[in-house]
Amino acid sequence: MCVITLAKKRTGVLAPKRFVQRVRKQNELFRSYMHQDAHEFWNFLVNDIIDILEEDCRTANSSPETTPEEVSNGAANALANGARERPLVTLVHRTFQGILTNETKCLMCDTITAKDETFFDLSIDVEQNSSLTSCLKSFFSTEILNGEDKFFCDKCSSLQEAHKRMKIKKAPHVLVIHLKRFKYVEQLSRHKKLSYRVVYPLELKLGSMSEDADCEYSLFAVVVHVGSSPNHGHYVSQIKSHGNWLSFDDDTVQISEESTLQTFYGSSREHCGGNTDHGYILFYERLGGKS
Known part of the structure; x- marks a missing residue:
């Protein structure tokens, strides 16, 4: 190189x-x-x-x-x-780097308009007591364009109702997923941290979310945000190396148990004064096959 x-x-x-x-x-x-x-x-x-x-x-x-x-x-x-x-x-x-395909299907003539875009990570919304898979399915779910949001179809030469969805056209070797835990709340006029419990698996299959339905990933790193506020806190990392999980906290490195990852899922109740260590960025490595 x-x-x-x-x-x-x-x-x-x-x-x-x-x-x-x-x-x-x-x-x-x-x-x-x-x-x-x-x-x-x-x-x-x-x-x-x-x-x-x-x-x-x-x-x-x-x-x-x-x-x-x-x-x-x-x-x-x-x-x-x-x-x-x-x-x-x-x-x-x-x-x-991966490639996303944005597809819009006109419901009048069934014409599909597709546009590709590259990405280095996926930023997905999180919901309380959910899983990473369900959050991804919501991210890739089909959206109906109607009313003021109608789609202009070139073939029909007019605004039409349409279905819009995204799919992974080319899956990256390392899939980086950013959990959007910091949300702006208009009533508070500031950002707040969402401590929602989001379970992320050690093995992740993309299924229908990718053109390669058999695409499978293995978790090897988690960036954890420690703290109850977006403006204050600390970051630590859990990284898998040679079959062992290691905890990185500034210049301190210690062996960690795999079960420790579960403590970073989040809180099952929105207002919880206990654990504030929550998974924030997930790194998955693709298993076998072409990347």
Whole structure:
């Protein structure tokens, strides 16, 4: 891979403290000691790494000995001479990127309009005493477009009632799921944390939510938010390595029992002054097959 060859000095093991210091130096958002959102940080980190790797690949591509990889379904970019090139594929794309298909079916002529979009994670709403599977099914459920929300059908040349739904067209190697536990409440004029109990499985099957119905994943990491408020708290991680679950709390790493994951499901009652440790971002690795 051209990135590794070109950027040997920029790869390797970095101490967590030094890593955070580097992030704060490069991005104003993280320079303060204010509480930051882990999902926002994830998005920042993914996009920043992509920018670095793409820059390195473009630099390496200036040498006649190297050729950039291409995105199989990516949109082509226009070049000055009229030629077309496809976007570069980085390690981040190959690991985390998937493709969603938005389908809208006109109920008058049955014409289906489809549009693809890429994603690095899925942000899903949570409900009290639910499961991750049920929340995903709700996320991918069919929506009826009627009344003021009617769909303009090109074939009918008019507004029509329609069914709209999403499906995973290409499942990523690592599926990242963000549980939307922070909700803005208009009556309070502020965000509040939803401590809802959401059970997430160790093994996840996408079924009808994906074009590959046999697509199956295994949980290997959970980012946990500790605290009762969006503005205050702490993040810890549970990560599976070599068959063992490990608990990461700043610079403290300890072996953890698999059963500990159940303590991060949430509270069965909305107002609970007990456990405030709740699963926030889930990482699932695809099992077998093509990714």
